[in-house]
Amino acid sequence: MAKCYTNVFCCALLAVVSLVLDTSARQSANVADTQSSGTRQASGPVANPFANTGPEIEVTVDGHTYGQHAEALHNLGSPEDQVNPMPPHRIVGDLYYVGTVGLASYLVVTPEGDILINTTFERNVPTIRKSVEQLGFKFTDIKIILGSHAHSDHQEGDALAKQLTGGAKVMVMAEDVPLLQKMMPGGKPHPIDRVLHDGDEVELGGATLVAHLTPGHTPGCTTWTIKIQDGGRTYDVVIVGSLSVAPGTKLVNNANDPHIVDEYRRAFKVSKGLRCDIFLASHGAVYDSKEKYAKLRAGGPNPFIDPDGYKREIAIEEAIFNAVLAQQSKAETTR
Numbered sequence: 001m002a003k004c005y006t007n008v009f010c011c012a013l014l015a016v017v018s019l020v021l022d023t024s025a026r027q028s029a030n031v032a033d034t035q036s037s038g039t040r041q042a043s044g045p046v047a048n049p050f051a052n053t054g055p056e057i058e059v060t061v062d063g064h065t066y067g068q069h070a071e072a073l074h075n076l077g078s079p080e081d082q083v084n085p086m087p088p089h090r091i092v093g094d095l096y097y098v099g100t101v102g103l104a105s106y107l108v109v110t111p112e113g114d115i116l117i118n119t120t121f122e123r124n125v126p127t128i129r130k131s132v133e134q135l136g137f138k139f140t141d142i143k144i145i146l147g148s149h150a151h152s153d154h155q156e157g158d159a160l161a162k163q164l165t166g167g168a169k170v171m172v173m174a175e176d177v178p179l180l181q182k183m184m185p186g187g188k189p190h191p192i193d194r195v196l197h198d199g200d201e202v203e204l205g206g207a208t209l210v211a212h213l214t215p216g217h218t219p220g221c222t223t224w225t226i227k228i229q230d231g232g233r234t235y236d237v238v239i240v241g242s243l244s245v246a247p248g249t250k251l252v253n254n255a256n257d258p259h260i261v262d263e264y265r266r267a268f269k270v271s272k273g274l275r276c277d278i279f280l281a282s283h284g285a286v287y288d289s290k291e292k293y294a295k296l297r298a299g300g301p302n303p304f305i306d307p308d309g310y311k312r313e314i315a316i317e318e319a320i321f322n323a324v325l326a327q328q329s330k331a332e333t334t335r
């Protein structure tokens with residue numbers, strides 16, 4: 001429970017966020033950014049749904065200050081962002097964005113059918129289908145469904161998406177199977193057609209996605225990589241599962257997941273070893289999708305090429321992890 005949100009807790013958290021999160025959280029954070037300190041904060045009029053999870057823990061990376069709570073708010077996005085569609089768009093080559101503003105879904109198009117990554121909440125599945133169709137593709141051409149990690153805002157829609165695609169195969173990381181089996185919207189069993197292990201490849205029509213186990217956020221949290229051709233170049237694409245330590249996560253003496261510290265360390269190590277040209281994630285805000293989409297519309301170089309953004313995301317989340325661990329370890333020894 002403390003390790004990561006179960007479905008119920010995840011929904012409860014999102015419901016709390018829905019009640020209190022001002023949609024301007026990120027903007028006000030940006031204002032703070034550009035004012036004096038370079039600090040990203042969830043301050044001002046925005047109530048903090050993580051208030052009962054202890055004080056804000058702040059870290060400094062490259063001269064900017066980031067808070068654990070502020071980052072969580074930033075990445076979750078507003079309740080509207082979680083359900084409103086993002087205009088579907090091509091990211092690079094045959095890789096497209098088909099998710100909502102806040103919850104990222106990706107479509108890999110191949111001559112033998114398509115791959116959908118992240119069905120998000122079940123209620124978002126019709127929105128995703130519409131986005132796929134707006135791009136000129138068919139939802140029924142989706143043959144494989146993958147996910148970032150076993151939280152309901154990323155994989156709750158698997159059963160409905162499988163049904164609406166006419167039987168796409170749902171492939172999930174082994175370590176997330178127990179959590180996914182409890183994710184049963186409307187009582188529907190979670191479909192699992194193939195169980196994946198670290199390093200497994202998912203192939204379809206010449207496209208190959210590699211599943212990298214980057215655990216901690218959930219035990220089976222998965223970072224996907226794929227090489228995509230575009231304009232005579234090959235791009236290394238990384239879709240980050242999640243590296244964040246959500247407020248309230250117990251890193252010390254976690255009975256549910258005694259190895260959580262080692263898991264996070266593994267996730268950071270693995271992530272640092274991945275080649276990245278195009279930086280994507282399970283939440284749009286993690287890679288600043290709104291800003292990059294605006295740049296895409298304006299023309300110019302592909303804004304999704306952002307290896308530095310990828311490195312920065314790892315650095316921020318690792319710094320927060322270390323700070324939370326230090327704080328919890330200190331509290332434990334002084335008990």
Ligand SMILES: [Zn+2]
Nearest residue numbers: 149151217242
């Ligand atoms: Zn999550």
